[in-house]
Amino acid sequence: MIGAMNKAIFLDRDGTLNYDDGYTHKPSDLKIYDGVIEGLKELQDLGYLLIIITNQSGINRGFYDENQMNEFHETLLSELGVKIEKIYFCPHKPDENCDCRKPKPKLLQKALQEFHLTPEECYFAGDKDSDIQCGLNAGTKTFLITHSKGGTFQDLVKLIKS
Numbered sequence: 001m002i003g004a005m006n007k008a009i010f011l012d013r014d015g016t017l018n019y020d021d022g023y024t025h026k027p028s029d030l031k032i033y034d035g036v037i038e039g040l041k042e043l044q045d046l047g048y049l050l051i052i053i054t055n056q057s058g059i060n061r062g063f064y065d066e067n068q069m070n071e072f073h074e075t076l077l078s079e080l081g082v083k084i085e086k087i088y089f090c091p092h093k094p095d096e097n098c099d100c101r102k103p104k105p106k107l108l109q110k111a112l113q114e115f116h117l118t119p120e121e122c123y124f125a126g127d128k129d130s131d132i133q134c135g136l137n138a139g140t141k142t143f144l145i146t147h148s149k150g151g152t153f154q155d156l157v158k159l160i161k162s
């Protein structure tokens, strides 16, 4: 039912869901952090849509192409085993000054619109300041993922339940 769920957790990818070895793109290099899958399941059970927003400048740097990224995403989604509504990505390098690279909020605003979401009901969860800024720029709540005490997906679940 469209409109039944109006809140989402926006997720950064590298360093948030999977380990980031620098321009990670090979399915065989995919390692998901402990606790991520369980945390995402709980967030979903709380009625949040899950949407990934990721900077992938490795594409325009020529390190990999969009097809390779898509293959990585297929593996990621199958290993996560939770429903990810959509993956938004920016392929540009910082010096291209595009309008979609985080912390710019364009992709996040697009997602808010496409899924009829209320920004104030949503969180941006990521490991970098650019993720937090991106969320703030679009009016969502934010949560810094550190994978240590206070900054895990379980901690986000606790915060939401509190």
Ligand SMILES: [Mg+2]
Pocket: 012, 013, 014, 015, 016, 126, 127, 128
């Ligand atoms: Mg990251």
Ligand SMILES: [Zn+2]
Pocket: 090, 091, 092, 098, 099, 100, 101
């Ligand atoms: Zn871009």
